[in-house]
Amino acid sequence: MSERLLEVTDLEVYYGVIKALKGISFHVDRGEIVSLIGANGAGKTTTLHTITGLIRPKHGTILYKGADIGHIPAHKIVSMGMVHVPEGRRVFQNLTVYENLLMGAYSQKNKAEIAANLENVFKQFPRLEERRRQLAGTLSGGEQQMLAMGRALLANPELIVLDEPSMGLSPLLVSEIFEIIKSFREAGKTVLLVEQNAKKAMSISDRVYVLETGSITADGAASELINDERIKKAYLGE
C-alpha cells in the first residue's frame, strides 16, 4: 500500500449555525490525483479551505504526513509541503509576475533551490518568463492560472491542492490546464483537485469523491465512477 499523505476523518465545519460539512472522511495517497466533484455549494471549497488552515473545523481530524494539522495556522502549513492554489487564482495584481513567483517561495530558505525551481517553472510556462516584468493584473485568465500554479510550485510542494483551476477558461486552455495537472503527477507531486468540470477531472484522476450538500455520497476509482449511471446523469451530462 502506498503512503497516506492526507487523511481527513469526520470533518465538520460550520458557518455560524449553518453546517457546511457534515462529517466527511477521505484520503489522498502519495502520487495520486484525487478529485472532489459536486455541485455549487456542496462544500468543495470549504473542504479545501479547512485542510489548508483558512477555516477551522468544529470537529474531526486532518492528518498530513501523519501529523494533526487541524490547528496549525495556514501560513505554517505551506512549509510542511502542502500548497493551495485558490479558486479564482488570486494572483497579486499589484506585483509583477516575477514577484508573484517569489511570493510563492516565501517559506523557502534555500536560495539555490528557489533559483532552480524558478528555472523549472519558466521552462514549463515560457509565457511567464516572457512576461516576468509585467504586473500580474495585466495577464489573461489563462496566464493568471498558470502563474498561480507556477507560484505554488515555487513552494516546493508535495501535495498541491487545486480549487477550480479551469474556471472561466476557454476549452483549449482547459485542456492545457489539465495537461499541466497531469505533469504534476509525473514530476512526483500529489494532487487534490476540486472541479466543476467533472468529466475532465475524472479523466485524469485516480480516485474521485462526490460531495453533495456537505456529505460524501460516492467514492471510488475514477475509471469505475465514470461509468456509474447515477454519476453520469448528475455530473457528466449524459
Place this chain on the structure above:
Amino acid sequence: MEFLTTFVNGLSLGGIYAMIALGYTMVYGIAKMLNFAHGDIIMVGGYTVHTVLPFLAILLSGVYNPTVAIISSIIAIIAAMVFCMMLGIVVEKVAYKPLRGASPLAVLITAIGVSYLLQSLAQMIFGSAPKHVNIKALDFGILKIGGLAIGYNTIITLVCSILVMIALSLFVKFSKTGRAMVAVSEDKGAAQLMGINVNRIIMITFAIGSALAALASVFFLLKAPTMTPTFGSLPGIKAFTAAVIGGIGSIPGAMIGGILLGVIECFAQAVPAISPYTDAIEFSILIILLLVKPSGLLGKMRREKV
C-alpha cells in the same frame, strides 16, 4: 524670493505630513483599519525626546560640548523612535489584534479610545501645561542665499523626509518583507497561502508607522519647540487628510498628498488675507477632491469581491 522661501517651507512641512500619512496609509492598506491613535504617537515621541534629552545632559555633563550635544540629540531621537515603535506594537497587540475580523466600527471606536488613553496618560505624567522641548543642538540658524532665507532645520527636515520616503519605497519594492506587505494589503487569504504570517506583517507595519511618527515629532519640535498632550491631534488629522487626498492605502499617494497639503498650508499662511482660514482651506480641498475623485489622487477603486 518670498515665493521660493514659502515653497521650500511648504515642501518641508509637507515632508513631515507625508511621514505621518505613510503610517496611516500603510496601516489602512495592510490591516484595513483607520488608526486614529496614530497622531498621538507623534505626541508620545515628543515627550520621549523631552524626557531623554535632560537625562543625557546630566549623564554627559562632564564632557559636554557642541558635538556631544548633537550626538545626544540624535540618541534622544533614536530613543523616541524605538519607544514609539514598541508602543505601536503593544497597542496593536493589546487593542487591535483581538478585534481582527470584528466590525470596522468596533475597531474604529477602539482606535479613538486608544487616542484618548494616550492623551490622558501624557496629561497625568507631564501635566497639561505646555512643555518647552528645545532640541537646541540641532538649531543651526538660517541659511541665506541672496534674498533667500531658509532655516537649516527646514532643509534638514526636507532632506530627511525625502530620504525616509526613498528608503521606504525601496524597502517595499525590493525586500521580502516589503513585498509581503503588498501581498497582504491586496489579499490577506492568498498571502497566508504563500506562507506569510499576516499578524507578523501587521506588527511590522505598525512598528514602521510609529517610528516615522516619532521622527515627525522631532521635526515639528524643530519648527516650534512646545509639547502638549493634545499635540498630535491636529497634525494627525492633517496627515490623515493627506493620506486620503493621495488615496488611502497608496504609499506614493501618501507622499504626494502630504507634500501637497504642506505646500498649500504654507502658501495660505503666507497671504495675510486668508491665513486665518488655513485649516479650513486644507479641509475644503479634501472635500472638493473627494467629490471629484472619491478614491483620492492615486487610490484605486475597490473592486467588491463576492
